[in-house]
Amino acid sequence: MDIRVRSGDTLWHYSRLFHLPIILILDSNADLENPNALRAGQRIRIPGFQTVSYTIKKNDTFWNIAQSRNLSVDALLLLNQTVNPNRLDAGQEIQIPIRVTARVLNGNEPYNVQKMTRDLNRLLAIYPFMKRREAGKSVLEQPVHEIQIGRPGRKVQINASFHANEWITTSIFMRFLNDYMLALTNGWMIRGIPAMTMYTRSRLFAIPMVNPDGVNLVLNGPPPEREEELVRLNRGDRDFSGWKANIRGVDLNKQFPANWDFERERKPKEPGPRDFPGYAPLSEPESKLMADLARTENFDRLIALHTQGQEIYWGYEGLEPLESEVLARDFARVTGYEAIRYVDNYAGYKDWWIQEFKKPGFTIELGKGQNPLPLSQFEDIYAHMLGLFVRSLI
Numbered sequence: 001m002d003i004r005v006r007s008g009d010t011l012w013h014y015s016r017l018f019h020l021p022i023i024l025i026l027d028s029n030a031d032l033e034n035p036n037a038l039r040a041g042q043r044i045r046i047p048g049f050q051t052v053s054y055t056i057k058k059n060d061t062f063w064n065i066a067q068s069r070n071l072s073v074d075a076l077l078l079l080n081q082t083v084n085p086n087r088l089d090a091g092q093e094i095q096i097p098i099r100v101t102a103r104v105l106n107g108n109e110p111y112n113v114q115k116m117t118r119d120l121n122r123l124l125a126i127y128p129f130m131k132r133r134e135a136g137k138s139v140l141e142q143p144v145h146e147i148q149i150g151r152p153g154r155k156v157q158i159n160a161s162f163h164a165n166e167w168i169t170t171s172i173f174m175r176f177l178n179d180y181m182l183a184l185t186n187g188w189m190i191r192g193i194p195a196m197t198m199y200t201r202s203r204l205f206a207i208p209m210v211n212p213d214g215v216n217l218v219l220n221g222p223p224p225e226r227e228e229e230l231v232r233l234n235r236g237d238r239d240f241s242g243w244k245a246n247i248r249g250v251d252l253n254k255q256f257p258a259n260w261d262f263e264r265e266r267k268p269k270e271p272g273p274r275d276f277p278g279y280a281p282l283s284e285p286e287s288k289l290m291a292d293l294a295r296t297e298n299f300d301r302l303i304a305l306h307t308q309g310q311e312i313y314w315g316y317e318g319l320e321p322l323e324s325e326v327l328a329r330d331f332a333r334v335t336g337y338e339a340i341r342y343v344d345n346y347a348g349y350k351d352w353w354i355q356e357f358k359k360p361g362f363t364i365e366l367g368k369g370q371n372p373l374p375l376s377q378f379e380d381i382y383a384h385m386l387g388l389f390v391r392s393l394i
Contacts, residue, residue, distance in 0.1 A: 055091060116208055155297055
């Protein structure tokens with residue numbers, strides 16, 4: 001919600017007026033030249049609120065309108081600066097601030113690039129302290145978005161949909177984003193932890209969809225200009241529901257230089273729907289941008305969301321730090337998943353991360369069954385994962 005500054009207004013006043021932490025208002029207006037000296041007429045973003053139009057009825061006053069909606073009269077005055085509160089006319093339109101207290105995302109639906117972009121736009125409009133930037137582009141030039149939330153401190157990356165037919169990981173994570181934003185602006189706790197504690201302790205760096213081309217291939221089918229090539233790579237099959245790779249038939253989670261040569265020898269030797277590690281490490285734009293992000297940001301923790309198995313992989317070649325075991329035990333406790341230190345699988349993002357930075361990295365295998373997991377598991381998976389998302393940020 002946008003408001004216009006009046007003479008004498010301060011961000012502290014807006015914080016009290018809308019019962020919001022000042023930190024969220026500050027972070028929603030990071031472009032302010034001087035937060036302590038607002039200028040009349042400046043636009044200020046107020047997170048967690050939307051405006052609705054209201055038609056004045058006979059005998060309405062700002063006082064009774066505010067009372068009926070548990071608002072301050074000054075909130076109405078702020079949003080309706082050109083209205084004379086002493087001369088309200090029936091039929092006149094005014095604006096009323098409405099606190100957002102329910103999710104604006106569904107998530108529990110087939111979740112392609114278009115739906116994710118739509119939902120990110122919805123969240124950004126209501127919660128401007130959440131920042132989005134383009135981390136890079138996919139093979140088909142689709143943007144790979146990075147979301148940042150929180151104050152400088154511990155850096156935590158969470159990524160989803162490395163594998164195309166594991167798109168449910170994106171929708172699960174987007175549900176958490178919505179719940180996190182709600183908790184922050186309403187002063188709620190998540191699993192017994194104040195959301196503001198998470199916000200001030202850790203900065204979340206999220207890549208909700210690493211493989212946008214692949215996800216759209218699984219859910220929308222092949223783009224016409226690539227249909228013949230993709231059907232050939234899919235062994236003549238026009239059903240792409242089992243496709244894991246990117247649009248060029250490279251498995252993005254077997255692209256990292258952590259025993260890549262070993263993995264290459266035992267995996268497919270040419271592009272296809274799954275498991276081909278590429279002709280060289282980091283050959284794909286999606287895997288390269290993920291490596292670049294890790295090098296640039298030097299995260300403190302990394303969590304990669306995959307499906308399926310209800311397992312937590314947390315080790316690599318004995319290079320993981322002591323903190324990894326502590327976190328793995330906590331993740332297992334809050335999810336009910338099994339924590340597994342080593343697995344006969346290499347060249348993954350988590351493996352390379354531990355090898356290069358010696359910091360905690362985790363691959364979380366959500367749900368059970370055969371990929372793509374059915375949406376009938378969505379609510380159960382989310383219930384298991386919510387505590388892990390919270391623990392990762394504290």
